[in-house]
Amino acid sequence: MHAVIPGETVNILVLGAGELGMSVLRELAMVASSKGGARITVLLRPSAVTTQDASKMHAIAELRGLGIDTLQADVIHDSIEELAEHFGRFDTVVSCVGFIAGAGTQLKLARAALVSGVKRYVPWQFGVDYDVIGKGSPQDLFDEQLEVRELLRAQRTTEWIIISTGMFTSFLFEPAFGVVDLAQNTVHALGSWDTQVTVTTPKDIGMLTAKIIFADPRLANEVIFIAGDTLTYTQLADTVDATLNRTVSRVEWSVPKLNNDLAAAPDEQMRKYRAVFAEGKGVAWDKHNTFNAANGIDLMTAADWIEQNLK
Incomplete structure (x- = not known):
């Protein structure tokens, strides 16, 4: 033993x-x-x-x-x-x-x-x-x-x-999460373009x-x-553009907008995650x-x- x-x-x-x-x-x-x-x-x-x-x-x-x-x-x-x-x-x-x-x-x-x-x-x-x-x-x-x-x-x-x-890095690119939406050639900022995520x-x-x-x-x-990595949503969009040689559309999803989305479907997990990451507190x-x-x-x-x- x-x-x-x-x-x-x-x-x-x-x-x-x-x-x-x-x-x-x-x-x-x-x-x-x-x-x-x-x-x-x-x-x-x-x-x-x-x-x-x-x-x-x-x-x-x-x-x-x-x-x-x-x-x-x-x-x-x-x-x-x-x-x-x-x-x-x-x-x-x-x-x-x-x-x-x-x-x-x-x-x-x-x-x-x-x-x-x-x-x-x-x-x-x-x-x-x-x-x-x-x-x-x-x-x-x-x-x-x-x-x-x-x-x-x-x-x-x-x-x-x-x-x-x-x-998880891959989650940023998860279509259901909606941050990097390559099908729509769009990056959504959660909260603001200066909000950071790790x-x-x-x-x-x-x-x-x-x-x-x-x-x-x-x-x-x-x-x-x-x-x-720790980066802002601006840096994320810039990185997608530079690495994939494209120009994405940039759409900001504000905290009030995401909170309203969540209020409309309070059991929807992805809306909960978007809202909490948009607040930018403890997530970077x-x-x-x-x-x-x-x-x-x-x-x-x-x-x-x-x-x-x-x-």
Whole structure:
């Protein structure tokens, strides 16, 4: 039996293997193999393991090839106690289960982590600075993220790390989000042209999450900021023009307009996101003050992303 040195990371559980989960798992497996063999396990729903879906089967085969173990459980349907029993077998639990799992899931997972007594928990907080946004924002899912922070900060048994990443870079170009609408050759500014947004790719988030988890000296009980890019909507439109050699139409969506849109369809998720990002509060930070900048790590910028994915 491996003798666990206090605070050592030898046995890591990752919850979920979606886009971010796969990035985190790949990077953890790579760092673990160079660190003398920390064990990496992924928690998946039983249906995901027995799936006949070709892309999911391919992902599971890739995980096996990386030497990652599989643990079957259901974060939505299993009780806090059942999840805690699983979590307690690991020294670090990283949640890559996002908002798609539905309201209440983030708090449930945090409670399970605390009940389990796991040494360190990395919640799904791969997004904006919820402390600055505060309670009662247009995106009601963000309130639960603040409750998770309150829960973690109020105890001393389980260490925690929150990794603030901004928006996934690809989300800026998601047609349903409507910021960069290439079909209509239009860029919409959320709030104003001077409003800023921070973005990072899932691949870069995965790489930095692995570095943060294995950092020496150990990182714990803090919010760590990373950023692939921080830019205004003017800079975004200029970048789209320059990189794709076109001239986009520029349309500003003001805060009042987006709040009115949301009032007309209060359950529409994309309208909630547009409204909260338009306020420009807690959704952007200076790249110079990030973990990646402090460690001299270059990440993919918005221009790089356009170059790789849209040209």
